[in-house]
Amino acid sequence: MNLPLDLLLGIVALGILLWGFERYRSRFSKSELLIAIAAAIGLFAIAFVPTVYDWVGNVLNIRRRYVTISLLANIGLIGCVLYLVSLIRNTRTRVNDLTRSLSVDQADAAIADGGEDILSIVIPAYNEEETIRDVVSSLPEKVRGHLVQPIVVSDGSADDTAIRAREDGVVVVEHPLNQGQGGALQTGFEIAMKQGASIVVTMDGDGQHPVGELEALVSPIVDDEADYVMGSRHKGTDRSGNHLLRRAGIRAFTTMINVLTKSSITDCTNGFRAIRGSELDELLLTEERFSAPELIIEARKNGLRLEEIPITIEERQAGETKKPRLGYAIGLTRTILTTWVR
Template sequence: MSGTPSILLGGIAVGILAWGLERYRTRFVKSDLALAGLLALGILVFVALPGFYDFIGTMLNIDQRFVLLSLLAHFTMLSLVLYLLAAIRETNSRFSDLVRNLSANQVLQTDGGEQTIFVVIPAYNEEQTIRSVVTSLPESIRGYAVRPLVVSDGSADDTAKNAKYNGTTVVEHPINQGQGGALKTGFQIALEQGASIVVTMDGDGQHPAEELEQLVSPVIDDEADYVMGSRFKGNDYSGNGLVRESGIVFFTWMINILTKSDITDCTNGFRAVRASALTEMRLTEERFSAPELIIEARKNGLRIMEIPITIEGRKDGMTKKPKLKYALGLTRTIVITWLR
């Protein structure tokens, strides 16, 4: 190739390489320099050694150079898109970590010295129900002090204000991080405060506090490390509807097949975990955390137990789970957590 097109393409290659060098000099990100170098090299090879692409085309049984170049261009574009998506995910992860650390710093460190059950309650716009959930909790269970911890996840109402009752620990996310993000903030605080057992329950009043002792007893008695409530083993509230209930059954079956488990209710948020076990679990999911917790518990060899519980209807407000997005999110979380 010669003439004006060669000069133009050569200039583009030099410009891409200069961009990569400048990015590396500024931020020292090796991936940016490597990506720019590969793109520039590909263009320069096309200018200086066009026969190289003919050789590749022969190997791939592609006769026309234009078709080959189009294929390589699409492959390069796909690689760029995947790279950008990975960079966005990394940025979001770092931002979420910053939000959690800032929220955790709102809590003063206690002296400890007692066995504690931290009840982590993620809440998003639950001003109508959160006070009743907090007040329903007992002060102690079998010698363990019960400490409610409400994580107001970017709520735009009085959730945080109404949760502040009788010494309840309340932290706020400045923006919504999802239930998984709120739980991770709660776990971080509970571990920093020396929790013995960590319980999670919803802020909408559907998990009855009178069944809390039944939930934590297997952990206290060293019969289990991870105890899950199951609406299908108890007196289930039937307000889910056929579609949602069928979805729960399907995703539970999927987890059981992939992890050789025997659970019945994979989306239930009423659970008790030995606090020390949380440090072994790799939790990255911000939105759809329930299956990730189960699969991570299974991977780490935790003793998992289910107990029957009663799920009550929402006392106020509407569910915030979109059906299609929720189903897709659960599928993605199950597959990714199982494979990693």
């Protein structure tokens, strides 16, 4: 026995309404209840009062009822998709915050006692077991009178990055889930602030950033000439083997940041940087992956004195770059624009 279409739609509408009521009764989710009510009303109208859509169609200058129904249904669907995207993003943000909090707790026992001026060097590392040991062991004990405290954040590595990084005096924490370079830096920054670091340096774990240029990087901050110092391969030497398209892309994104923030930097994606520790907490950092533009724009917004110094970028000692090509360009563009307007 076949049910009439209007009765079938009515049953479906009633089921949706009961689902929304149950969700609100169990989780008190107003948004889900409202979505269920809207969907149920729409289906009830199609089944029993279809002339309502004729009235809506006249308002919108649409003559055919099915076109009006399709338009409203697609608008509702888009709204539901956006709501789900928002839920997913909020859930991911909570998971990432929890992950970083757990990772910071790992470092509590290893944090220095603050008896000297501290230079925290944050090294985000993802599957860098072949290079991380050499990077950590090459760091000096002091730079410009500051005690060097390396902080290695193994960002969901599937290899022995964390094990290889451990040496006396080195803080090593692990993210159980990959957070991206921005997320790893946020973990390292929080640990550095707990240490009371006077200066915080960031450098990569693949051996491309020259340890011998640490003093030149931090000196403008020590001498109170700058609050944020960036290394520039374009003022110095680039041996990384970047192809022409990538170099052109970096220059294009750098120009975009300069136009939007009235800056005059030359290398916006360089991860070799030094920041005055007392200013770090003022920066609003939310970006999980494409963190370099966010840091620069936030520094400009907060009135930090920026300076660039020439550095040498070496070729990776081992492994391959973790940056996606097309996704990297899209991510940088999104980060620059959202950080600028917020």
